[in-house]
Amino acid sequence: MDATETALDSAVRGYLDHLAVERGLAVNTLASYRRDLRRYVDFLRGRGRDSPDKVEEEDVTAFLRSLREGHDGRAALGASSAARTVVAVRGLHRFLHREGMSDGDPAGAVRPPTPPRRLPKAIPLAQVERLLAAASIGEGPRVLRDRALLEVLYGCGARISEAVGLDIDDLDKESGTVLLRGKGGKDRVVPLGSYAWEAVDAYLVRARPALTGRDTLPSRGRRSTGDGAGRATPALFLNARGGRLSRQSAWAVLRTAAGRAGLSTTVTPHTLRHSFATHLLEGGADVRVVQELLGHASVTTTQVYTLVTVDQLREVYVAAHPRARSSTAP
Incomplete structure (x- = not known):
């Protein structure tokens, strides 16, 4: 370990190695984890925490609060970005506790903010x-x-x-x-x-x-x-x-x-991916087939596309069905 490296720095490095070697995370995902955890370590250092055993639940909660409100000249993060960062922090402490490198999991009860559901943007x-x-x-x-x-x-x-x-x-x-x-x-x-x-x-x-x-x-x-x-x-x-x-x-x-x-x-490359999925579902494809085609680990991720299709079906229904809405409705 480098002379200037704290026990917390070493713990983060070990966790990132685990994600790269044993979990096989993509390079871009690893870069995001590294950036988020670097911010977390900097925050803890400001509170005098240089070892995983010194971190308490209040530290993690305060870090989440700093993400949403801004801290040390850093801009506040939106719910989605803050949630991603907290996921990295929770994964770190879960790993350290499982590996016996800390006595407890101070992040176990801290829940990331719920980001607003964003529907995929497809084009006709x-x-x-x-x-x-x-x-x-x-x-x-x-x-x-x-x-x-x-x-x-x-x-x-x-x-x-x-x-x-x-x-x-x-x-x-x-x-x-x-x-x-x-x-x-x-x-x-x-x-x-x-x-x-x-x-x-x-x-x-x-x-x-x-x-x-x-x-x-x-x-x-x-x-x-x-x-x-x-x-x-x-x-x-x-x-x-x-x-x-x-x-x-x-x-x-x-x-x-x-x-x-x-x-x-x-239009982005993901727009074409979203359009691919949406058009398949509109054509009658089963959501689990679309899940396999997209390479989603969970069908829950794919089901967000069904919301887009349901909205479109509702619009057609309201416009076409003779009793979909009252003629006296404003």
Whole structure:
């Protein structure tokens, strides 16, 4: 342990190692935990707590209060952000107690604030089609790549990280499926529709070789470890230098297409994922099937999409049913 590292610092480091190695949390999730716990340790240090055994329930409660009200020049957090931070703190103390590194769990009775329920923002099918058509404007290999990327995002509900992480070997044209590598190392195989396959085929045949500067696809079974120009890479979606397309570049593709399509609403990669789920449920898909397609660990996460669909059904019912509302109602 570093000479300047306190017992609390060491405890946090051990917990983060546990999350990375044994729980397999994604890099971005780990970064969030590290940032939240750093804020917690700084707060405790200001209260003279430098060891897990010195932390009391009042310390955790005061920390939650500081998150909501602001502290030491830091802006107050909304309910969702504060709840995420408290979850990290509760996980830390639960881990320390379970591992025998503290006598009790001072955060066990502290409940995170309940964030307001935010419904997923989906766009109508007509706007999705405008978006996809806008991605096809122009000529050249990047146009074909952009259309294929957006078709895949909407065609199988992939997260942006899953889409740019695809390798050619992850495509199985015979079965019509793709292998998506989800959060925490959880892989899933999902079907891909004919429109997306047509766009991917056009990209592979007419555009990807030009982006690699090669006439042939890379040998199967190898995964890229870099984005440098001229390196043979099995990555499906490539940038202009022949390396794997980054998440930031994929976002730019979507923003450009949304601008060309004249969509007034803000469109993100998750908008296409939300639209994928909502349109499936509107078409009669079972919520548990949608859960598997999205890679949700719990069906509860997926059921929020049913609220969107129910609202839409209610609107249609009120507008169409002759006795849905009184003719004398204001």
